[in-house]
Amino acid sequence: MAQIKINNLSHSYQKNKQILKDLSLDIHDGELLSILGPSGCGKTTMLRLISGLLPMQEGSIIVAGGDISKVPVYKRNFGMVFQSYALFPHMTIFQNVAFGLKRKKLSKSEIFEKTLSILKTTGLLDLKDRMPNELSGGQQQRVSLARALAINPDVLLLDEPLSNLDAKLRIEMREEISRLQKKMKMTTIFVTHDQEECFAISDRVAVMNHGKIEQLDTPQNIFRHPKTKFVAAFVGYENFVPKQWAKEHNWRYNDIISGSQLTIRPEKIELGSNENILNGKVLVKNFLGNNYQYIVETELGRMKVDTQQENYEINDDIGLSFSEKSLIELEDGD
Amino acid sequence: MKKRAVLFLLPGLLLIFILLIYPVIRMFIPTFTGGQTIFSNYQSFFSSENNVQIIFRTLFIAVMTTLVTLGLGLPTAYWISRLSGRWRKIISIIVLFPILTNAVVRNFAWIMILGKNGVINNFLMKMHIISSPLTLLYTNLAIIIGAVYLFLPIMITSLVSSYTQLNSEIEEAAEVLGSRPIVVFFKIIIPQISVGIFTGSILVFVGALTAYTTPQLLGGNKNMVLATLLQQQSITLGDWTSASVIAIVLTVIAFITMIALNWVSKVIDRRNSHEIKN
Amino acid sequence: MKSKIRFSSIVGFIVLLLLILPLAMVVVTSFGTEATISFPIKGFTFEWYHNLFQQPDFVDGMKMSFIVAIIASCLALLVGIPAVYALTRFQIHRRNWFQNIFLSPALIPEIVIGFALYQTLVISFGLPLFISLLIGHFLLCLPYVIRLLTAGMLDLDKSIEEAAWMVGYNKVITFFKIVIPNIKQSIMAAFILSFINSFNNIPITLFMNGPSLNMLPTSILNYLENNYDPTVSAVSVILMIITAALMMIAEKYLGLNKLV
Ligand SMILES: Nc1ncnc2c1ncn2[C@@H]1O[C@H](COP(=O)(O)OP(=O)(O)O)[C@@H](O)[C@H]1O
Ligand SMILES: [Mg+2]
Numbered sequence: 001m002a003q004i005k006i007n008n009l010s011h012s013y014q015k016n017k018q019i020l021k022d023l024s025l026d027i028h029d030g031e032l033l034s035i036l037g038p039s040g041c042g043k044t045t046m047l048r049l050i051s052g053l054l055p056m057q058e059g060s061i062i063v064a065g066g067d068i069s070k071v072p073v074y075k076r077n078f079g080m081v082f083q084s085y086a087l088f089p090h091m092t093i094f095q096n097v098a099f100g101l102k103r104k105k106l107s108k109s110e111i112f113e114k115t116l117s118i119l120k121t122t123g124l125l126d127l128k129d130r131m132p133n134e135l136s137g138g139q140q141q142r143v144s145l146a147r148a149l150a151i152n153p154d155v156l157l158l159d160e161p162l163s164n165l166d167a168k169l170r171i172e173m174r175e176e177i178s179r180l181q182k183k184m185k186m187t188t189i190f191v192t193h194d195q196e197e198c199f200a201i202s203d204r205v206a207v208m209n210h211g212k213i214e215q216l217d218t219p220q221n222i223f224r225h226p227k228t229k230f231v232a233a234f235v236g237y238e239n240f241v242p243k244q245w246a247k248e249h250n251w252r253y254n255d256i257i258s259g260s261q262l263t264i265r266p267e268k269i270e271l272g273s274n275e276n277i278l279n280g281k282v283l284v285k286n287f288l289g290n291n292y293q294y295i296v297e298t299e300l301g302r303m304k305v306d307t308q309q310e311n312y313e314i315n316d317d318i319g320l321s322f323s324e325k326s327l328i329e330l331e332d333g334d
Numbered sequence: 335m336k337k338r339a340v341l342f343l344l345p346g347l348l349l350i351f352i353l354l355i356y357p358v359i360r361m362f363i364p365t366f367t368g369g370q371t372i373f374s375n376y377q378s379f380f381s382s383e384n385n386v387q388i389i390f391r392t393l394f395i396a397v398m399t400t401l402v403t404l405g406l407g408l409p410t411a412y413w414i415s416r417l418s419g420r421w422r423k424i425i426s427i428i429v430l431f432p433i434l435t436n437a438v439v440r441n442f443a444w445i446m447i448l449g450k451n452g453v454i455n456n457f458l459m460k461m462h463i464i465s466s467p468l469t470l471l472y473t474n475l476a477i478i479i480g481a482v483y484l485f486l487p488i489m490i491t492s493l494v495s496s497y498t499q500l501n502s503e504i505e506e507a508a509e510v511l512g513s514r515p516i517v518v519f520f521k522i523i524i525p526q527i528s529v530g531i532f533t534g535s536i537l538v539f540v541g542a543l544t545a546y547t548t549p550q551l552l553g554g555n556k557n558m559v560l561a562t563l564l565q566q567q568s569i570t571l572g573d574w575t576s577a578s579v580i581a582i583v584l585t586v587i588a589f590i591t592m593i594a595l596n597w598v599s600k601v602i603d604r605r606n607s608h609e610i611k612n
Numbered sequence: 613m614k615s616k617i618r619f620s621s622i623v624g625f626i627v628l629l630l631l632i633l634p635l636a637m638v639v640v641t642s643f644g645t646e647a648t649i650s651f652p653i654k655g656f657t658f659e660w661y662h663n664l665f666q667q668p669d670f671v672d673g674m675k676m677s678f679i680v681a682i683i684a685s686c687l688a689l690l691v692g693i694p695a696v697y698a699l700t701r702f703q704i705h706r707r708n709w710f711q712n713i714f715l716s717p718a719l720i721p722e723i724v725i726g727f728a729l730y731q732t733l734v735i736s737f738g739l740p741l742f743i744s745l746l747i748g749h750f751l752l753c754l755p756y757v758i759r760l761l762t763a764g765m766l767d768l769d770k771s772i773e774e775a776a777w778m779v780g781y782n783k784v785i786t787f788f789k790i791v792i793p794n795i796k797q798s799i800m801a802a803f804i805l806s807f808i809n810s811f812n813n814i815p816i817t818l819f820m821n822g823p824s825l826n827m828l829p830t831s832i833l834n835y836l837e838n839n840y841d842p843t844v845s846a847v848s849v850i851l852m853i854i855t856a857a858l859m860m861i862a863e864k865y866l867g868l869n870k871l872v
Contacts, residue, residue, distance in 0.1 A: 014695045053774050073777045090793045100779025151779050159713035342698035343710060346691045349853055353747050357732035358720060406627050413624035416617065422758065426868060427626055429858065434855045436812040438832045439848040441633035446641065446649055453651050544721035547814045561723045565818065568727055581724040588721055
């Protein structure tokens with residue numbers, strides 16, 4: 001089990017094009033930390049640097065007190081689950097899982113016992129004699145997880161492990177990952193671009209953008225108090241209001257936070273109440289199942305409103321209202 | 335990382351440079367020395383009417399072989415590509431077998447067929463269509479027949495893989511719009527398999543251009559081509575310089591046609607993808 | 613539609629017949645009783661097969677061609693496998709250049725290679741004929757190895773190697789335990805194709821055989837210049853049987869499409 005300290009990590013594949021920029025991050029012993037960010041922001045690069053698959057250029061990584069920056073990948077004792085599963089096509093499921101154990105100084109029967117036990121924990125015992133190409137995607141991902149866990153790694157790394165699965169399996173697998181992680185109390189880094197799956201299983205979330213961590217906090221805090229416009233937009237805040245406008249309306253903002261923007265979630269806006277704050281015209285009306293979404297043109301630009309009310313139509317003039325408390329202050333990004 | 339790549343590539347690169355590129359370059363050098371100007375050897379080679387005739391014969395045979403294999407290969411490959419299952423497999427074996435069979439065997443078969451007492455002459459005499467045997471063997475025609483036999487399977491193979499990738503819905507769309515089959519073939523199918531046509535043509539043309547066994551066995555001494563001339567000048571006559579000149583002429587012609595056909599194929603390919611986008 | 617298929621199937625059928633019939637005739641004539649090759653045959657005999665094994669040129673040539681083909685194919689694999697691994701797995705500046713250098717033996721006419729090697733290796737360097745011949749056949753085989761293995765490596769998911777490193781195997785062991793078993797089929801196909809092409813080669817062999825170094829294809833060529841009896845048909849049949857056997861192996865273990 002291990003605590004990880006990442007210090008000032010930078011990386012570029014080509015000259016003058018830095019992918020990771022002076023990134024620092026602490027991961028607590030036994031926690032499941034997610035890296036959440038859009039595609040191309042450098043998540044895989046970071047994970048590959050931690051795993052040792054990519055040689056480090058700048059910065060250092062300390063695991064359980066020791067600097068591993070120069071330790072080769074095969075000596076790090078980390079587990080990794082790949083997006084493509086990466087099972088060995090020429091080995092049975094049993095052999096796939098046992099493969100890493102054969103490197104350790106264990107007797108044949110110990111390897112056998114350990115492999116059986118991990119296959120049991122991951123629910124793969126019935127499949128142990130099949131070949132990888134005889135399994136479904138979900139089963140293959142389970143094997144990939146079992147293989148990574150079998151060597152009892154100090155750190156478990158998961159790179160978008162659910163993205164090749166269909167929606168139902170994705171939920172099932174993420175709960176499985178969460179269950180095993182809690183059971184084995186393994187320090188885990190989970191990379192994803194899916195906000196929902198990340199919030200469901202993480203102890204903490206690091207939101208990443210352009211090779212930098214924009215916010216690191218618990219899922220609840222990130223959801224309730226996004227720090228920057230990027231984080232807010234990524235976790236479902238659709239509407240942005242200039243702080244100047246709020247001040248003109250005699251609201252309480254006194255530049256506690258230095259930023260110039262406020263944000264509000266679509267469901268926090270009400271339509272057609274008496275104390276209208278903003279007037280606008282309905283541009284689009286969409287039925288989303290649980291509610292309706294209206295897009296309303298106002299003096300602050302287009303505002304998205306999620307509501308149960310269904311009696312407005314396109315081109316109706318309507319008033320919007322929201323409480324001061326629902327507005328969240330943002331820092332200016334760079 | 336860098337060091338490992340060098341370690342893995344170096345043995346092969348060294349072997350190729352020392353054992354292939356160096357000998358080939360060394361062969362070039364004497365052809366430019368020993369005369370009054372650096373091109374003396376080439377001037378005297380090209381001033382011989384016989385040599386020029388041999389170059390033209392070589393090119394003629396390569397062109398004819400390519401055209402005939404294309405003409406026979408296009409319908410055959412189309413037919414094969416539309417088959418499936420057991421028959422496709424059997425026919426693929428029949429096409430592949432000659433490719434992997436020794437060229438001497440394949441040419442020898444045609445000596446048997448085209449010879450003075452060969453299958454064709456015997457048959458025609460027995461039917462009293464001719465009274466004395468025709469001269470079929472040791473002619474340009476014999477070389478072309480032999481080369482077509484040698485290279486047709488290769489042409490078919492590259493065309494079949496091209497046809498197989500073809501989206502048959504495009505073809506059906508054209509038919510639904512009322513195009514006649516022959517129009518569909520030339521306007522819809524041929525442009526789409528142009529890559530296969532050019533790959534096949536390069537392989538066949540260069541193969542026929544540089545083939546030794548076929549002209550040696552079916553052409554005889556009178557119908558020399560560059561490859562057999564090279565063999566004669568070097569092994570039989572021991573004239574190294576002339577042989578080197580021939581080797582270079584042959585290599586240069588092969589390179590030029592490969593590069594030219596590759597280029598045309600790329601231009602056509604780009605035009606095709608452009609048309610599809612519009 | 614119908615007429616196009618009918619036309620192409622008629623042409624296709626005739627072409628197939630033209631491809632098979634000459635070889636079938638060779639088989640038939642190998643059993644003929646007359647002293648010169650004739651078709652159709654008048655009687656049936658195995659005499660020519662018997663005669664074939666009395667010809668030292670053919671027997672020794674067969675052995676020598678086998679040995680050369682096997683050694684040359686193995687050498688090409690030995691040099692080609694690491695090269696292909698580097699070309700497909702490492703970051704290499706100007707990768708295409710290197711790829712083309714490795715394919716260059718296929719771009720130079722074989723007869724020119726034979727002539728150039730003879731001049732430099734045999735005459736100037738004074739290398740033994742056998743070594744020079746092996747080098748020529750090694751060069752002949754290399755492009756087949758490079759092409760087939762490159763295709764095989766590109767089909768293989770790079771992350772399975774990384775997965776093996778992650779669970780504790782260093783790069784060398786991973787190469788042997790993970791990469792090699794998964795490109796076994798490509799290696800087999802490359803070997804078969806190399807073997808056949810070396811075994812059948814004439815243009816390179818032409819320059820580097822001699823009284824002490826008989827190779828089968830050139831021996832047949834020489835025999836044909838002076839004789840026209842069914843022994844040639846018989847030896848042709850033997851060669852066809854070898855081809856057929858290799859094709860059967862390929863079909864059984866690899867699928868024939870691996871070869872083209
Ligand atoms: N091997 C590579 N060579 C050059 N650029 C790369 C390489 N791998 C990734 N990149 C670039 O680095 C950036 C980050 O990639 P990546 O870490 O894969 O992002 P993510 O996993 O967040 O989608 C992308 O712009 C990508 O194009
Ligand atoms: Mg990624």
